[in-house]
Amino acid sequence: MKDAYHTVIIGGGCLGVACAVSLARALKTTDYHRICLIEKAVLGAGLSSRHSAIVRSANSSPIAARVAKKSTQYWKELKNIWGVTAPLSQTGAIWIGKNSYKQKTPNAWRQLAQKMQDNHIEFYPIDNKKAKSLTSGQIRLDEDELYYFEPDVLQLEASGILQAMQQALSLNKVDVKEHTEVTSFTTDHSGKINSVITSKGKINCTHVINASGGWSPRLFAQLGLDIPIALEPVYAANWLISAADLPTNLPIIADFINRAYFRRWRGSILHMHQPRKRNVSHISSSFSYSLMNPLGSDIIYDASNYAVTYAQLQHYSDKVVNRFPAIGKPLYAGGYVSYFDITPDLKFILGQDDQIENLYHCLGGGQALKYAPAFGELISELITTGRTQEFDLSEFSISRFGTKNLVDFWSHPENILNEDSL
Ligand SMILES: Cc1cc2nc3c(=O)[nH]c(=O)nc-3n(C[C@H](O)[C@H](O)[C@H](O)COP(=O)(O)OP(=O)(O)OC[C@H]3O[C@@H](n4cnc5c(N)ncnc54)[C@H](O)[C@@H]3O)c2cc1C
Known part of the structure; x- marks a missing residue:
């Protein structure tokens, strides 16, 4: 034409x-x-x-993992x-999951690690000592948890x-x-x-x-x-932390005990949000809400809305204190409502x-x-x-x-x- x-x-x-x-x-x-x-x-x-x-x-x-690996290389x-370039740092990520030694069921984290190894993606278990040294002793570690490290993870701005x-x-x-x-x-x-x-x-x-x-x-x-x-609504929140308590090279903490991703933003800000919910009942309820909300993203997503409720903040603050006990009472430094566009x-x-x-x-x-x-x-x-x-x-x-x-x-x-x- x-x-x-x-x-x-x-x-x-x-x-x-x-x-x-x-x-x-x-x-x-x-x-x-x-x-x-x-x-x-x-x-x-x-x-x-x-x-x-x-x-x-x-x-x-x-x-998906192999495409992501390729994409990581492209970002670099x-x-x-x-x-053009985009500034980034390679801090790696520590994944924290449940230790099911005593449950005698195959542990999904180990299965995931094996799958990643088969696909040449570095994702391996680390012990408490290693987790402690990677985080300069700033996160709570527990015998009932498993720690995995993914060294190639990048943080951008x-x-x-x-x-x-x-x-x-x-x-x-x-x-x-x-x-x-x-x-x-x-x-x-x-x-x-x-x-x-x-x-x-x-x-x-x-x-x-x-x-x-x-x-x-x-x-x-x-x-x-x-x-x-x-659309699955989610909050993101930032907390101002003493620079002495938040190492500049802190790896991303993908904490599946507290259901929170933590990362360091520029300055000494600890940024966090919940991961997507992953069971059928949650996914299906997001789909049912979407059916009731024909305007979709324009209603749930309002770019001018930076409000986060007190209850939500308290919930997040508890997660911060649980994983970063040394930082004292976290000081809220802004947040916003967003959503995941899930399939x-x-x-x-x-x-x-x-x-x-x-x-x-x-x-x-x-x-x-x-x-x-x-x-x-x-x-x-x-x-x-x-x-x-x-x-x-x-x-x-x-x-x-x-x-x-x-x-x-x-x-x-x-x-x-x-x-x-x-
Ligand atoms: C709290 C949170 C944290 C996240 N963190 C990460 C992370 O760390 N790493 C990661 O990989 N992903 C992360 N994600 C997911 C990531 O943000 C999204 O997957 C990604 O930004 C989607 O990009 P997109 O281009 O598909 O969508 P969008 O950025 O939403 O772009 C869609 C665009 O289409 C435009 N548009 C819509 N309709 C029309 C129309 N009719 N005409 C013209 N334009 C239109 C909209 O205005 C919009 O700008 C996170 C998501 C959330 C909510």
């Missing part, structure tokens, strides 16, 4: 930006107008400015694929990532349209999308990438597509749509900043060559949900990603 963009990407979060940049570079865009990224607010307006900027690999899906050498996203789009000549909302689509006789209708007019295109995260179900329902994404099995949705041939999904499943550079490369490869060479993405195809009733899907526990449901 005349004046059509090669690809229109909907959503200016980290996944949309990664797809736009990788595709622009793959096509060696000399023409300023071949790749168009459309964002209804501003770049990073969604989850991509409310994450913890942790990049890790351990995952009960070996392919971002200049090679995006042409949210502002550094946002700056890298903005610079990479500009450097790679992606046509960015902020404050422009995609409201609907037109299709041709074969059902392919040939234009997106926006708040600022019609934009013709040959391919479309859906990177609209938690907003996807509402937008794509217009095309008769059922994108199974629900029924908590896995991401990546690849071509199973009904509309020129539509590609790049949706994170709740934990996807870490995958962003790898997802961008994979979607770009898929669009430009029709396949991905290194990774078989069928496990992450939207077709896995098919016309299946979600109850049938959930009645098989093996369907749910459970690396840390322990």
